[in-house]
Amino acid sequence: MIRDVTDESAQRRLRSYFLDSITHEFRTPLSTLSASLELLLDTEVGLSAGEMRELLKPTHLSLLTLQQLVDNVLMSSRIEAGRFSVHLRPTDLGAVITSAIQLVKPMFERRQQTFTIAESAFPLTVQADPGHLTQALVNLLTNASKYSPLGAPIDVTVLTHSVWIRLAVADRGPGIPPSDRARLFERFVRLAGDDEQYGIGLGLAIVKSVVEAHHGRLGVDERPGGGTIFWFELPLGEAAAEQAATGPIGIGSP
Amino acid sequence: MKILVVEDDLALSDVIAFTLRRNGFETITSHDGQAALRTWEAEQPDMVLLDLNLPKLDGMSVCRQIRAQATTPIIMLSVRNSDEAIVQGLEIGADDYIVKPFSPSQLVARIRAVLRRTGAGATPESVGSDRLALDRSRSEVNAPGFPPVRLAPLELRLLETLIVNAGAVVPADRLIAAIWGVDGGDRTMLKQLVYRLRSRLDTELPGVATIETVPGIGYALLTDSDA
Numbered sequence: 001m002i003r004d005v006t007d008e009s010a011q012r013r014l015r016s017y018f019l020d021s022i023t024h025e026f027r028t029p030l031s032t033l034s035a036s037l038e039l040l041l042d043t044e045v046g047l048s049a050g051e052m053r054e055l056l057k058p059t060h061l062s063l064l065t066l067q068q069l070v071d072n073v074l075m076s077s078r079i080e081a082g083r084f085s086v087h088l089r090p091t092d093l094g095a096v097i098t099s100a101i102q103l104v105k106p107m108f109e110r111r112q113q114t115f116t117i118a119e120s121a122f123p124l125t126v127q128a129d130p131g132h133l134t135q136a137l138v139n140l141l142t143n144a145s146k147y148s149p150l151g152a153p154i155d156v157t158v159l160t161h162s163v164w165i166r167l168a169v170a171d172r173g174p175g176i177p178p179s180d181r182a183r184l185f186e187r188f189v190r191l192a193g194d195d196e197q198y199g200i201g202l203g204l205a206i207v208k209s210v211v212e213a214h215h216g217r218l219g220v221d222e223r224p225g226g227g228t229i230f231w232f233e234l235p236l237g238e239a240a241a242e243q244a245a246t247g248p249i250g251i252g253s254p
Numbered sequence: 255m256k257i258l259v260v261e262d263d264l265a266l267s268d269v270i271a272f273t274l275r276r277n278g279f280e281t282i283t284s285h286d287g288q289a290a291l292r293t294w295e296a297e298q299p300d301m302v303l304l305d306l307n308l309p310k311l312d313g314m315s316v317c318r319q320i321r322a323q324a325t326t327p328i329i330m331l332s333v334r335n336s337d338e339a340i341v342q343g344l345e346i347g348a349d350d351y352i353v354k355p356f357s358p359s360q361l362v363a364r365i366r367a368v369l370r371r372t373g374a375g376a377t378p379e380s381v382g383s384d385r386l387a388l389d390r391s392r393s394e395v396n397a398p399g400f401p402p403v404r405l406a407p408l409e410l411r412l413l414e415t416l417i418v419n420a421g422a423v424v425p426a427d428r429l430i431a432a433i434w435g436v437d438g439g440d441r442t443m444l445k446q447l448v449y450r451l452r453s454r455l456d457t458e459l460p461g462v463a464t465i466e467t468v469p470g471i472g473y474a475l476l477t478d479s480d481a
Binding site: 023024027028029030031032033034035036038039051054055057058059061062065110111150 | 263264265266268269270272273276285307333334354355356357358359361
């Protein structure tokens with residue numbers, strides 16, 4: 001019997017890389033949680049209300065980081081096992097954007113990054129699974145925040161066409177060479193020369209799976225003036241397409 | 255006492271800076287390796303707390319570059335807890351290596367131990383009392399009526415840690431960390447070192463100070479005023 005040991009060896013390396021990366025990703029927010037909670041619980045320290053708030057902010061941020069990490073690992077596991085599915089229903093994209101921004105807001109605030117939202121047209125109702133779509137958008141926003149310098153703005157743009165709706169997130173990061181863009185959405189991909197070393201390489205692969213499960217498409221472009229634009233397009237249902245022709249229905253503001 | 259905290263995770267960096275400020279240290283922060291080197295050059299801190307997994311330039315490279323130019327004490331912070339990683343960190347010049355997650359009180363204790371051991375920052379040249387004083391610059395211990403006693407480096411670190419805690423029991427693990435750094439020594443080595451220093455004090459400075467063993471806990475330095 002002949003076994004493909006090259007493939008087995010690659011699998012072992014991948015598994016080892018994954019475990020190594022995930023350990024790092026878990027331990028760092030856990031360090032923040034354990035250290036800040038120890039300080040908060042130490043009655044001898046005698047913290048003022050302002051100091052408690054100063055410690056609660058990083059605690060909250062680390063909890064959100066852990067939550068996103070766990071969500072991504074679970075989702076990735078479901079995708080790999082072929083157990084990932086979406087339940088499409090009429091969904092207000094504005095509400096999805098608001099939910100996603102709520103989850104990344106502490107990170108944006110700490111990194112002193114502002115965000116802008118531009119909607120060029122309405123409606124914003126799409127056939128979508130709001131939970132999974134929120135997770136995909138959180139992944140895009142988190143990446144944009146991490147790869148942009150402190151204080152840089154993140155731009156979210158919603159553009160509606162007669163049969164599709166496009167959502168784009170633009171960062172002010174170092175940019176991605178065109179030759180590397182196709183591989184970006186594969187799991188565990190670390191680009192050559194990527195010395196930022198953020199994350200475990202699941203976020204964009206999840207975005208791809210979610211968008212494709214919505215019968216949409218996604219891509220990445222260079223941002224004029226520097227940075228990268230990640231975008232995805234979702235098809236509008238017949239009712240939504242009709243609405244697009246008749247006028248706006250509004251958006252929830254973050 | 256100024257400490258440069260180099261940590262790319264801003265939440266953790268904030269908690270470390272908070273901990274250090276509460277313990278009387280001035281802190282400055284950098285969030286990538288290149289910025290860390292620039293800040294280190296510009297600010298000349300008394301110590302660097304250095305995460306290893308950094309953007310732009312990793313922590314090991316930052317440590318090498320600082321070590322090539324200066325003896326600024328460096329404590330590495332990392333999630334990597336393998337022997338290889340710790341040994342590598344210490345071999346390229348870190349003075350201590352702390353694995354995440356860590357407790358804030360332990361972090362502060364380790365910082366103080368490294369500062370004592372390296373004699374960095376505003377630590378005075380001489381510690382002790384009129385009856386028994388340690389002169390770090392000369393590696394000597396002095397007592398009235400006796401000629402100065404020159405100590406070996408490890409003896410000096412042991413006596414220094416005992417002197418600054420004179421009269422109190424210092425746990426064996428804390429002594430080991432202060433003398434050899436993390437994972438650098440063990441209880442047998444400490445026992446042998448205590449035996450050597452105790453013999454020297456007994457013969458070269460009789461009646462001035464003794465090192466008392468507190469079984470299962472550690473050691474205490476008692477001067478004749480404590481007796």
